Amino acid sequence: ILNVEQSPQSLHVQEGDSTNFTCSFPSSNFYALHWYRWETAKSPEALFVMTLNGDEKKKGRISATLNTKEGYSYLYIKGSQPEDSATYLCAFGTTSGTYKYIFGTGTRLKVLA
Amino acid sequence: DSGVTQTPKHLITATGQRVTLRCSPRSGDLSVYWYQQSLDQGLQFLIQYYNGEERAKGNILERFSAQQFPDLHSELNLSSLELGDSALYFCASSSRPDSTDTQYFGPGTRLTVL
Numbered sequence: 001i002l003n004v005e006q007s008p009q010s011l012h013v014q015e016g017d018s019t020n021f022t023c024s025f026p027s028s029n030f031y032a033l034h035w036y037r038w039e040t041a042k043s044p045e046a047l048f049v050m051t052l053n054g055d056e057k058k059k060g061r062i063s064a065t066l067n068t069k070e071g072y073s074y075l076y077i078k079g080s081q082p083e084d085s086a087t088y089l090c091a092f093g094t095t096s097g098t099y100k101y102i103f104g105t106g107t108r109l110k111v112l113a
Numbered sequence: 114d115s116g117v118t119q120t121p122k123h124l125i126t127a128t129g130q131r132v133t134l135r136c137s138p139r140s141g142d143l144s145v146y147w148y149q150q151s152l153d154q155g156l157q158f159l160i161q162y163y164n165g166e167e168r169a170k171g172n173i174l175e176r177f178s179a180q181q182f183p184d185l186h187s188e189l190n191l192s193s194l195e196l197g198d199s200a201l202y203f204c205a206s207s208s209r210p211d212s213t214d215t216q217y218f219g220p221g222t223r224l225t226v227l
Contacts, residue, residue, distance in 0.1 A: 032213050043115065043203060043218035044156070051213050089156065093212045100171055101146070101158040101212060 002026055004092045006104035013080050014112050020076045021107040023090030027071035032093035035064055035075055038106070039086045047075075047088075080111040116140065117206050117219035125225045131192040134222045138185055138206030144168070145187040146207075146216060147179055151200035162187055163210040194226045 005024045013019050025033065032051050036044040048057040053068040061078045077084055087106040094100050116139035126132055138145050147159040158171035162181035173179075176194075181187040191198060201223050205216040 031211070034212075034216070043220055044205075045115075046215040046217065049213060049215055091156075091158075100169065101161075102171075103156040103158070105155045 002092075002094060002100065002102050004090065004102050004104040006088075006090060006107050008107060009105070010108035010110070012110045012112060015080060015082060017080050017111075018076065018078045019080055019109070020074050021088055021109075023073045023075070023092075023104055025071050025073075025090075025092040025102075025104075026094065027069060029094045030068045030071075030092075031095050033066055033068075033073050034091040034093070035073070036089040036091065037086045038089055044089060077109075080109075082111045082113050085109055085111045115217040115219065117204060117217050119202075119204055119219040119222050121222060122220065123223045123225075125227065126194060127227055128194055128196060130194050130226075131190065132194065132224065134189045134191070134202055134204075134224070136187045136189070136204035136206075136219055138187070138204075139217055142206035142208050142217070143185060144207045144210055144212075144216075145181055145185070146205045146212075147173075147187070147189050148203040148205065149200045150203065150221075151197070156203075159189070161212075168210055169212075191224070196226050199224055199226045 035047040038044040050066040055066040089106045091103045118137045143164045159173040161169040179189045203221045205218045207216045
């Protein structure tokens with residue numbers, strides 16, 4: 001069974017704090033790793049797609065890194081703002097068997113003003 | 114607005130019935146993905162089509178089927194509906210066949226089976 005785990009499940013931070021979350025996935029048959037931001041009552045919004053070991057991507061105050069050999073990705077938010085409050089999902093694309101795309105359960109972030 | 118449209122927005126039906134959900138991808142995108150999000154589970158990948166052909170299959174039940182038409186819109190057919198099929202169904206689109214590019218999600222169709 002292929003498992004994608006995200007930690008922590010949820011966290012509260014103060015406005016201005018920096019924070020990071022982890023996505024762990026199987027290290028074999030890696031194809032792609034996606035990060036999404038999902039606000040309540042909206043659709044998931046793509047943040048990053050990463051395909052190469054060592055990839056680092058950045059969008060404003062949010063950045064992500066990828067380690068395919070050990071099977072993890074980190075998402076960092078610098079100087080959190082209340083509008084960053086959302087669930088952050090990662091999804092692992094694998095070629096194990098037929099191609100599959102497996103989501104983690106997400107990290108729920110609440111930024112307190 | 115992602116450019117992906119889904120209809121209907123809401124659907125209420127009874128057990129045993131059959132429904133069809135529709136998705137129009139962003140202009141120029143050839144890939145369409147279908148996802149299910151139910152209360153007790155996270156987002157589950159169901160199936161992907163690329164330019165009319167099935168490309169990848171996830172946890173899609175045999176009672177469910179999908180297709181992508183020549184104009185690239187896609188339909189997800191759900192039959193012999195059960196209470197547990199109540200969920201939010203998203204489609205997403207992208208330009209490449211292999212999920213190495215950004216996927217844009219539609220607003221979803223909320224299905225309630227009574």
